[in-house]
Amino acid sequence: MNAMSPFSFGLKQVQEFCNKHQTAMVQAGPYHKCPQCAVEFHEEQLAQAQAEIDRIVREKHFAGAMLPERHATSGFKNYDVKHAGHQNALNQVVSFAKNMINGHKSNFVMVGPTGTGKTHLSCATARTLLNKGKYARYITSEDMAQRIMNAWEQPDATEKSVIYDFTQYDLLILDEYGLHDRDKRRELVHKVLYARYDRMKPTMLISNLTLAELQKDLGDRLWSRFQQGGLTLVECNWADQRVGGEM
Known part of the structure; x- marks a missing residue:
């Protein structure tokens, strides 16, 4: 049995399953969402944000090196x-x-x-x-x-x-x-x-x-x-x- 995602707390489960994770969907407003997909999307956003920060820092390091x-x-x-x-x-x-x-x-x-x-x-x-x-x-x-x-x-x-x-x-x-x-x-x-x-x-x-x-x-x-x-x-x-x- 799949563990309940923290994103699904307080949300109503519906009789629909995610094709990717085979996890019960939950109702979020007018939409049906997969809790696991929501977690993965959030993690992807965090990774992209960190990658952008790393890029900016690296560019500043290169500029400061005065090569x-x-x-x-x-x-x-x-x-x-x-x-x-x-x-x-x-x-x-x-x-x-x-x-x-x-x-x-x-x-x-x-x-x-x-x-x-x-x-x-x-x-x-x-x-x-x-x-x-x-x-x-x-x-x-x-x-x-x-x-x-x-x-x-x-x-x-x-x-x-x-x-x-x-x-x-x-x-x-x-x-x-x-x-x-x-x-x-x-x-x-x-x-x-x-x-x-x-x-x-x-x-x-x-x-x-x-x-x-x-x-x-x-x-x-x-x-x-x-x-x-x-x-x-x-x-x-x-x-x-x-x-x-x-x-």
Whole structure:
């Protein structure tokens, strides 16, 4: 015997059965309704409403990530693998993304000349995380330093508040590290990296510097902190793909 649906309480059963559920219909005003169909319709409406909310939230996450327009569709599947170096870089970022989705927190460093696919892979990582409900943010070190400096002249923002904002993301992708102006701007970028370390938030650092140059620029204290909890390091030592390089 079918269990009585809560939608049928107080309603008069009629001598008519639902073809789908073989359940006695009930009278609801001038209509005869199947209680089970009513439940399923209600659940479908709730599912559609939740799906729409999820879509809106996901779109806001993507917009807030500030990914470069050129890499709006960059993913792991459309990364062009031509040699073992490409494959290793791809494997490393895919593993990093999976670990983050599973709650593991570590940093990622990718260095190498321009045009080696570093930004593509970083944006693919961000898009993967965003699709899983994580917050990611892409920014160059120059833009980050400038944004912090802009707060000095704004009445509703401070250097500290802007740095705090950069600690809110599950993953911060800091691209073109080393291209910012020296000294003061570098100090501001380092403040963000220290702040994310303190809050145990992963950072993906991308640079055209060599690994040795990067370590020197970060300094021993920051480089040491960057390695705590695990550090994935990828050196993209091949030619500029934009001009046809494959080696």
